[in-house]
Amino acid sequence: MPYLARRLLTFPLILIGVSLLVFFSIRMIPGDAITAMLGTESGLLTPVQRQALAEYFGIDQPVLVQYGRWLSGVMQGDLGLSVTHGRPVLTIILERFPLTLELALLSMVIALGIGVPAGVLAATQSERPSDVTVRIIAMLGQSTPGFVVGLVIIYVLSVYFGFVPTMGSFVPIWVDPLANLAQLIFPAITLGFAFAASVTRISRASMLDVLSDDYVRTARAKGVPKLSVVWHHALPNALIPVVTLSGVEFGYLLGGAVIVEQIFALPGLGRLTLEAIGQRDYALVQGCVLFIAFNFLIVNLLVDLAYAALDPRIRLGAR
Amino acid sequence: MRILKAIVAHPTGRIGAAIIAIYLLLAVCGYFGFTPHDPLQQFRVDRLKPPSSSYLMGTDLFGRDTASRLMAGIGQSFIIAFASVGLATLLGTIIGLLAGWWGGLLDGVFMRSMDMLLAFPAILLALLIIAIVGPGTATSVVAIAAVYTPIFARVVRGPVLTLKRRDFVDAARTFGSSQGYILSRHMLLNLVAPLTVQVTLALAWALLTEAGLSFLGLGTQPPAPSLGLMMSEARNLMQQAPWLLAFPGLTIMLGILGFNLFGDALRDILDPRSQGRSS
Numbered sequence: 309m310p311y312l313a314r315r316l317l318t319f320p321l322i323l324i325g326v327s328l329l330v331f332f333s334i335r336m337i338p339g340d341a342i343t344a345m346l347g348t349e350s351g352l353l354t355p356v357q358r359q360a361l362a363e364y365f366g367i368d369q370p371v372l373v374q375y376g377r378w379l380s381g382v383m384q385g386d387l388g389l390s391v392t393h394g395r396p397v398l399t400i401i402l403e404r405f406p407l408t409l410e411l412a413l414l415s416m417v418i419a420l421g422i423g424v425p426a427g428v429l430a431a432t433q434s435e436r437p438s439d440v441t442v443r444i445i446a447m448l449g450q451s452t453p454g455f456v457v458g459l460v461i462i463y464v465l466s467v468y469f470g471f472v473p474t475m476g477s478f479v480p481i482w483v484d485p486l487a488n489l490a491q492l493i494f495p496a497i498t499l500g501f502a503f504a505a506s507v508t509r510i511s512r513a514s515m516l517d518v519l520s521d522d523y524v525r526t527a528r529a530k531g532v533p534k535l536s537v538v539w540h541h542a543l544p545n546a547l548i549p550v551v552t553l554s555g556v557e558f559g560y561l562l563g564g565a566v567i568v569e570q571i572f573a574l575p576g577l578g579r580l581t582l583e584a585i586g587q588r589d590y591a592l593v594q595g596c597v598l599f600i601a602f603n604f605l606i607v608n609l610l611v612d613l614a615y616a617a618l619d620p621r622i623r624l625g626a627r
Numbered sequence: 628m629r630i631l632k633a634i635v636a637h638p639t640g641r642i643g644a645a646i647i648a649i650y651l652l653l654a655v656c657g658y659f660g661f662t663p664h665d666p667l668q669q670f671r672v673d674r675l676k677p678p679s680s681s682y683l684m685g686t687d688l689f690g691r692d693t694a695s696r697l698m699a700g701i702g703q704s705f706i707i708a709f710a711s712v713g714l715a716t717l718l719g720t721i722i723g724l725l726a727g728w729w730g731g732l733l734d735g736v737f738m739r740s741m742d743m744l745l746a747f748p749a750i751l752l753a754l755l756i757i758a759i760v761g762p763g764t765a766t767s768v769v770a771i772a773a774v775y776t777p778i779f780a781r782v783v784r785g786p787v788l789t790l791k792r793r794d795f796v797d798a799a800r801t802f803g804s805s806q807g808y809i810l811s812r813h814m815l816l817n818l819v820a821p822l823t824v825q826v827t828l829a830l831a832w833a834l835l836t837e838a839g840l841s842f843l844g845l846g847t848q849p850p851a852p853s854l855g856l857m858m859s860e861a862r863n864l865m866q867q868a869p870w871l872l873a874f875p876g877l878t879i880m881l882g883i884l885g886f887n888l889f890g891d892a893l894r895d896i897l898d899p900r901s902q903g904r905s906s
Contacts, residue, residue: 318739325743330755337759447639451884453835455842455858456876463865463872563748567839571862581751582843585758593758597751605746 312616319609326601327382331375334594342367387595392587397595401577405599407478408569408576411492411499412561416554418500419507424550426504427511431519431546432538442508449505458498458571465494478575495572499565503557510553514546521545548618555611562607563600633896640892646885654705657698664692666699666852675868685870687860693871696852697878703853704882707764707846708833711771716826718772719779720818724810726780727787738784741777749774749832753840762845770840771833782825783818790817820897827893831886838879854879 342361343350353361362368366377381388387397430442465471473494481488518524519542527541528534566578573579577596584592634640656662663683664670670690678685684693726737744752753770760766790796790813799809840846841855849856854875861871 318742321739322742322746325739326746329743333755333759447884447887448880451831451887452880453838453842453883455839455855456880459858459862459865459872460876463869467866467869560748563751566750566754567842570843578750581754585754585845590758593755597747597755600751601747604748608746 312613315609315612319605322605323602326605327379327598328375330594330598330601331378332371334590335371337590382598387598388591390584390589390592390595392584392589392592397592400580400592401595401599404575404577404580406480407492407574408562408565408578410481410488411496411565411569411574411576412558414492414496415499415503415561415565416558418496419503419557420550420554422500423504423507424511424547426508427513427550428515428538428543428546430508430512431515434516439512442512446505446508446512449501450509452502453567454498454502454565455567455571457501458495458568461494461498462571473572491574495565495568495574498568498571499561503561506553506557507550510549511546514549515542518542518546548615551618552611552615555607555614559604559607559611562603630893630896634889634892637892637895639888640896643885643888643890643892646881647889650701650705650882650885653698654702656702657695657700658702658706662692662695662698664695666691666695667850668692675864677868678870684874685868687857687868687871688864693857693874696857697854697874700852700854700857700875701878701882703764703847703851704834704837704855707767707771707837708830711768711837712775712826712829712833714768714772715775715779715829716822719776719781720783720815720822722776723780723783724787724814727784728791728806728810728814730788734784737780741780744773744777749836750839753836754845757840757845762840762848764847764851767837767840767846771836774836775829775833778829779822779825782821786818786821787814790814824890824894824897827886827890831883831890834879834883834886 342353342358342365346353350358359368366374369377378388385398387401389395390397390400393400426442426446430439433439462473465473473491479487479491515538519538521542524537524542527537532541563578565576566582568574569576569579570582577600581593581596581600584590584596634644657666668691670686670692672690673682673686674688674690676682676686676690682692682694684697686692687696722737722741726734747755752774753767756770756773757766760769796809796813799813804813837846838853838855838858841853842859844856844859847853847856849860857875858872858879861868861875865872
């Protein structure tokens with residue numbers, strides 16, 4: 309079976325598997341939903357009250373029935389009710405998602421804007437000082453955790469420039485684009501730093517491979533200018549692995565950059581998940597995890613489709 | 628010995644090996660308490676002291692010696708990283724070996740389960756496990772192992788699918804070797820190279836994930852020292868005591884760098900096709 313058909317067929321199966329994993333993992337938490345919701349006050353409930361609540365939440369039913377009901381709710385966009393927020397889980401998630409999406413996009417622009425030219429430069433100047441410098445910076449970038457970069461940025465900004473990035477509330481881009489950019493640019497640089505390092509390394513490796521291909525040698529032999537060989541002949545093919553890497557990294561970032569959102573106090577999806585765990589708001593944890601995993605799967609599927617479109621060997625099942 | 632010599636000869640490999648050796652020494656000293664001061668002892672009159680001859684890397688808000696806490700923190704981080712990667716290697720290798728060797732339904736069930744785990748971004752899977760079990764050192768080990776097990780299973784399964792069709796496996800069968808013997812001797816020995824590279828790179832990521840989880844307050848719990856936790860505690864003091872931010876930050880970065888350099892060098896040595904491409 310061709311790779312694409314196989315990939316599309318297994319996608320719904322993995323989605324169902326993920327929903328099962330999320331549903332049953334949350335139910336492995338000690339204590340039932342009523343205890344989780346009311347905490348120590350659940351001890352004050354009479355058996356009749358407890359039974360009534362169990363019926364209301366549907367947890368008196370067999371677990372498979374509960375799963376079926378939950379899944380049918382999920383299909384209709386009902387991820388349940390958040391205990392701490394007192395509002396539908398999906399509404400809360402959709403409020404937080406624009407920030408996470410914008411942050412992921414901005415980080416990707418920074419990473420590709422720096423990583424691809426740096427990788428191409430290093431490959432074309434292989435083993436020369438500029439290549440070595442790019443490789444050292446990329447290796448350091450890949451080895452530095454986001455929270456170290458983020459805290460150093462905050463330290464430098466506050467101590468040397470007397471500037472503290474806006475934290476707490478989020479200004480959407482359609483309300484005030486400049487304020488929005490001022491708020492997101494430093495978290496995006498933080499995330500983009502390691503991302504750019506990975507893009508640089510993979511661009512360089514891929515470019516080195518392509519530059520040694522016969523068709524590039526032929527173009528050179530025909531007298532095509534060096535710059536044209538690099539940018540027009542070699543780069544489009546060298547970018548295929550970069551597309552895959554960027555897609556996967558983008559999928560990760562859509563899951564919310566928990567640590568960076570925490571450092572810059574940004575109300576994104578990652579921080580929402582973290583808060584839900586701290587508050588033991590299981591409906592919200594379950595909703596966030598499912599939403600993030602779903603996004604991640606969709607992005608990965610799109611990356612595979614893009615990869616197949618760019619590389620006919622995969623489309624035709626030769627992988 | 629041949630690989631050791633090759634690593635020493637590799638320009639970045641020897642830097643990575645040296646960093647790892649120094650960190651291992653610090654980790655052992657930190658874990659067994661051979662530190663300049665007790666990492667938990669509070670010298671209340673010496674709170675937030677900058678680096679000096681008495682306190683090489685200064686003291687924190689509670690007057691605890693930063694250098695001693697860093698050494699103990701490296702010990703703690705290494706234990707979690709090695710335990711989680713060890714667990715992931717063991718589980719991933721068993722799953723990958725069985726799935727690749729037997730194929731069919733078992734392969735389908737095992738590998739689709741691994742795909743499901745891979746469908747979660749790493750930190751999210753760790754958060755989900757921590758939400759269920761609660762934060763702590765053991766939970767960090769399980770959470771990080773759960774993230775890396777599918778990767779090891781994939782790394783092992785691929786070569787097994789190719790190796791099981793090779794002549795030497797047929798020869799071993801003809802000589803009456805049991806399946807267990809073939810799997811444990813012939814297969815595993817051939818998997819040492821890809822597994823070693825993967826283990827080294829996974830250790831770098833495990834150190835990063837452990838530090839991240841501790842930074843979020845979901846890994847090692849205070850007052851036990853941990854590199855991520857120290858960074859988190861330094862956040863509100865960075866203007867008064869920048870050394871509290873600088874030393875743990877540099878320690879985490881250098882440690883991860885060591886494993887990355889070592890892993891890349893190993894990949895160059897064990898897989899000549901990747902020579903010069905990875906670094």
